[in-house]
Amino acid sequence: MTHDTNTSKGKASTKESAQLNQQCVDLLNEVDAFQALLKETLRNPQVVEVRQFRSNVNSELKMLVKLEERIKAQIQKSKDNSAEKKTLDTAGKKQPGTEEEDIDSDSELEQEIDLDSELEMRMVHALRSSNMPFYQSVWDTARNSCEGLLAMGKRFYWDVETRESQKGDYVGKGGGDKQANKDKRKSAYVDIVAADGDEWVKVSTISESRLLFEMAKKGWEAESDDDFSDAGSDGPPKRTVLRNFDGDDPGDDDDDDEMELIKLARDLRKAANATRERYKHPRVRIVLPKIGEGSVPEIDDILSEIRSYGVQVECKESLAARQEKKDLARLLPQPFKNFTSTLNVDCTLLLAVVSDLSHIKNIPVLPSFHRAIVRQIEVEKDMPLLPSELWPAMGSRNLLCSSEAATRMREIVDLIGTPAERARMEILLENSLGNNVDRKTLVEQFQALSDYHVPEDWALPVRIVDAQPEIKECLAKKILPPVADDVAEGLSDINYSVFMYGWAASITTITSNRTIDRQIEATIEKSRGEDEDLEGPEVWVCDTARSLVGKERGRN
Numbered sequence: 410m411t412h413d414t415n416t417s418k419g420k421a422s423t424k425e426s427a428q429l430n431q432q433c434v435d436l437l438n439e440v441d442a443f444q445a446l447l448k449e450t451l452r453n454p455q456v457v458e459v460r461q462f463r464s465n466v467n468s469e470l471k472m473l474v475k476l477e478e479r480i481k482a483q484i485q486k487s488k489d490n491s492a493e494k495k496t497l498d499t500a501g502k503k504q505p506g507t508e509e510e511d512i513d514s515d516s517e518l519e520q521e522i523d524l525d526s527e528l529e530m531r532m533v534h535a536l537r538s539s540n541m542p543f544y545q546s547v548w549d550t551a552r553n554s555c556e557g558l559l560a561m562g563k564r565f566y567w568d569v570e571t572r573e574s575q576k577g578d579y580v581g582k583g584g585g586d587k588q589a590n591k592d593k594r595k596s597a598y599v600d601i602v603a604a605d606g607d608e609w610v611k612v613s614t615i616s617e618s619r620l621l622f623e624m625a626k627k628g629w630e631a632e633s634d635d636d637f638s639d640a641g642s643d644g645p646p647k648r649t650v651l652r653n654f655d656g657d658d659p660g661d662d663d664d665d666d667e668m669e670l671i672k673l674a675r676d677l678r679k680a681a682n683a684t685r686e687r688y689k690h691p692r693v694r695i696v697l698p699k700i701g702e703g704s705v706p707e708i709d710d711i712l713s714e715i716r717s718y719g720v721q722v723e724c725k726e727s728l729a730a731r732q733e734k735k736d737l738a739r740l741l742p743q744p745f746k747n748f749t750s751t752l753n754v755d756c757t758l759l760l761a762v763v764s765d766l767s768h769i770k771n772i773p774v775l776p777s778f779h780r781a782i783v784r785q786i787e788v789e790k791d792m793p794l795l796p797s798e799l800w801p802a803m804g805s806r807n808l809l810c811s812s813e814a815a816t817r818m819r820e821i822v823d824l825i826g827t828p829a830e831r832a833r834m835e836i837l838l839e840n841s842l843g844n845n846v847d848r849k850t851l852v853e854q855f856q857a858l859s860d861y862h863v864p865e866d867w868a869l870p871v872r873i874v875d876a877q878p879e880i881k882e883c884l885a886k887k888i889l890p891p892v893a894d895d896v897a898e899g900l901s902d903i904n905y906s907v908f909m910y911g912w913a914a915s916i917t918t919i920t921s922n923r924t925i926d927r928q929i930e931a932t933i934e935k936s937r938g939e940d941e942d943l944e945g946p947e948v949w950v951c952d953t954a955r956s957l958v959g960k961e962r963g964r965n
Contacts, residue, residue: 755920912946
């Protein structure tokens with residue numbers, strides 16, 4: 410290899426490295442922009458897990474920067490060697506010296522060139538082995554085809570003990586990766602958790618040639634299933650069966666000859682079958698940006714096998730149709746998208762709506778305040794509850810509450826509420842100010858008691874309903890599933906009226922009582938048996954609550 414060739418390859422490596430570096434920087438900028446959007450719009454930005462993904466991309470950038478520095482040093486070294494050789498050639502012509510010394514000098518230089526070439530090949534290989542194309546594919550998939558992002562990279566387990574120990578870690582019950590005693594062999598790593606937990610997406614950047622090589626290496630063959638249909642019969646055509654084992658069952662423990670994509674689809678299905686998001690299994694999608702469909706029969710057979718696990722497959726043809734990047738706002742969680750047109754409001758949120766903590770921007774912290782109230786004041790300064798979460802959740806939907814919830818709220822406000830809190834309660838609840846007050850007037854009256862802009866389409870007042878007749882009718886007529894009796898037994902009178910009514914009326918219940926929500930879900934899952942379609946009440950849990958400030962200092 411000549412010096413010029415070596416330098417030329419070094420320049421090519423530098424260009425390739427610079428392109429990857431810029432790609433990393435651009436991707437980090439997009440992720441940073443999304444994280445900034447999360448902070449602007451969500452009360453708890455950490456609910457969307459993207460920090461690990463960003464950390465991975467940043468680590469890749471650091472590696473590429475170091476590699477670029479080595480490439481530049483290699484180019485400079487090649488230039489220095491070239492200059493040295495010219496000097497030696499000149500010296501050999503103009504200065505006395507032996508032929509043997511000239512031969513030794515040329516030999517040493519050629520060895521240096523060989524070492525340079527070997528180093529250059531290693532660096533080129535490192536560049537082409539970069540994880541950056543994969544990270545870019547994952548981000549592009551999320552950006553172009555997903556909504557309601559919850560995580561970029563999360564491991565889900567199908568082991569029963571692991572799943573029980575990790576409940577509560579994450580809304581999708583996936584759990585974090587740092588907990589001890591988890592068997593990763595009984596798990597699947599999901600690249601994107603989207604649709605507010607309803608969809609898992611896995612991206613594989615395997616190429617067609619690599620996939621065909623793996624099929625050949627592991628002895629996969631396409632066989633005709635004669636038992637499915639006899640040739641020449643009027644039945645359905647023969648199907649192709651992919652197999653690389655003897656017998657009828659490859660066994661769960663024998664993965665040595667398993668195709669990686671097939672194993673991936675199988676593991677994703679196992680993990681999805683062991684996970685429920687609001688009573689339903691997440692749907693699974695595998696994205697293959699380098700795989701085409703319809704041109705190579707062997708690859709089509711692999712794709713058919715993947716789909717047999719109930720996994721959606723997307724290849725490069727369908728991905729090419731949506732190259733334009735969508736607005737980052739599409740990736741924000743959308744927890745309210747499935748809300749019913751009428752909302753059933755729990756007592757905990759009725760109190761939050763009238764609390765001074767939710768409406769007065771600068772409440773002086775008094776020595777008599779409980780530390781929980783002090784903490785709520787601090788949190789409220791960073792992200793006010795009503796403008797950032799409750800009013801968007803309610804929107805223009807009709808609002809109602811059970812008579813038990815309204816009675817309990819009135820008891821609490823009458824006992825410890827400030828005059829402003831009592832006034833808000835009277836505006837909020839139906840019939841408190843008479844039947845002839847229209848919504849616009851109620852909103853205006855409420856606005857006079859708040860430092861925040863009250864939405865003009867807020868559907869005041871909250872209608873009070875007698876929940877008991879409808880609950881009893883649904884239970885008597887078996888409209889609700891049999892597990893409803895078990896759910897009802899574990900509820901207090903007020904929680905019975907709130908959560909059972911929402912279930913009976915098929916409307917969304919909104920609450921800050923996460924304990925009861927988990928209790929109901931656990932009861933239903935315990936009684937599920939083989940009923941895959943069993944569902945409980947539709948409940949949305951606000952991640953925080955608000956206490957009343959109280960009308961007296963030093964009150965108990």
